[in-house]
Amino acid sequence: MNTYQQLAVSLTLVSCVVHTTFGQTTLNAKMDKMAEGLEKKVVAWRRDFHQHPELGNREFQTAAKIAAHLQSLGMEVKTGVGKTGVVGLLKGGKPGPVVALRADMDGLPVTERVDLPFKSEAHTEYNGQQTGIMHACGHDTHVAMLMGAAEVLASVKNELHGTVKFIFQPAEEGAPTGEEGGAYLMVKEGVLENPKVEAIFGLHINSQTEVGTIKYRPGATMAAVDSYAIKIKGKQTHGAAPWSGTDPIVTSAQVVMGLQTIVSRNVTLTDNAAVVTVGALHSGIRQNIIPEEANMIGTIRTFSPEAQQLIHRRINEIATNIAESAGAKADVKIDIMYPVTYNDPKLTDQMVPSLEAVAGKDNVRITPAQTGAEDFSFYQQKIPGFFYFLGGMTKGKKVENAAPHHTPDFQIDEGCFVLGMKSLCHLTVDYMTQSAAAKKL
Secondary structure (H helix, E strand, O other): OOHHHHHHHHHHHHHHHHHHHHHHHHHHHHHHHHHHHOHHHHHHHHHHHHHOOOOOOOOHHHHHHHHHHHHHOOOEEEEEEOOOEEEEEEEOOEEEEEEEEEEEOOOEOOOOOOOOOOOOOOEEEEOOEEEEOEOOOOHHHHHHHHHHHHHHHHHOHHHOEEEEEEEEEOOOOOOOOOOOOHHHHHHHOOOOOOOOOOEEEEEEEEEEEEOOOEEEOOEEEEOEEEEEEEEEEOEOEEOOOHHHOEOHHHHHHHHHHHHHHHHHHHOOOOOOOOEEEEEEEEEOOOOOEEOOEEEEEEEEEEOOHHHHHHHHHHHHHHHHHHHHHOOOEEEEEEEEEEOOEEEOHHHHHHHHHHHHHHHOHHHEEEOOOEOOOOOOHHHHOOOOEEEEEEEEEOOOOOHHHOOOOOOOOOOOOHHHHHHHHHHHHHHHHHHHHHHHHHHHO
16 A cells, blocks of 8 residues: 555545544534433423332333333333333434443332422332332432433434443342342343343432532442341240350350451451441340340442452351350351442443533542442443443532432432433443444544
């Protein structure tokens, strides 16, 4: 190839990039205007979902409203995916990759304390106790924003370089006892196939981050979560003669204290964060009876397979050996739940400029790893995924005055919805456009 031919090729490449960038900017501006016009509609959806929350694998009304909306946009819609999940397929006017966007739909067994016109009054029985039902983690906002993003993207479908798969997922907080659910079940049932998804994006509202702010982290972002149950079997006796039996309550107290040494003395904290929490301890029925057994349950959070294996082993060793030393017996069960939420570093680097363009560079920040868990991680085990956090706290409010997630006072400032819609749309279109440009080059 001579000099003139090389120059011609270079000019052609530059022309492709300039044309692609110009078209992308124009399309993004069109979507932004559309998102702004949908704000009131998205707020209304969110309030409806908030007032009528449903627990995992029981999101029947929620799913029906989502499906009706997607069908009204002319999408191919599947319902009953992963129990109550809804999947919409939007085929763009130009060839390109399949990009998935995900929102979770389920509420929590929490009785709402916030005095809102659309406050939840729903109640149910959960684990044998009467409780309210509340969107205490913001999944109602996720659904509403993704419904809005679906309407925006459907309005420009002829300009899309690819296909968008909208995944509305049940049971992110966990399926009812004895049932499968959540992202695990949707993946198992093939939600990432037919057509095969190339990349997936998802967001989570945050009640303690200011509106207008987006936070993310490359690599391990949220912890893997496991649960454990320990049964301490002793020997029942009269409370006035403890020497005649084996006290499972005293033994359990020693086990609880022993478990606290795992993180402080066994985990290499300079390499890993980890949590071992005892969430409940039940034993006995009367003040003068030493019972036969005690039962405790808890949660484990880790960021690496090595730390996970270490903690599992130490829980078994500590409970078993302490019980044996007291003349009791320990039965330990550990259930592996969600893997680490891992943002593909290459995909993250590629897409952060899209977030900076829509929110402003100073408003997009790296966040420390979170010990909360997310079953978005099951999608990321199969394909590259990017999960980020959207600020939902009123500007100027002090973090200590903002109720955390999973609490009765949890509240979201609805002023974040437009940015949420825009960010989902920009990530989708930018990924598709970059993929198309790469193929031309």
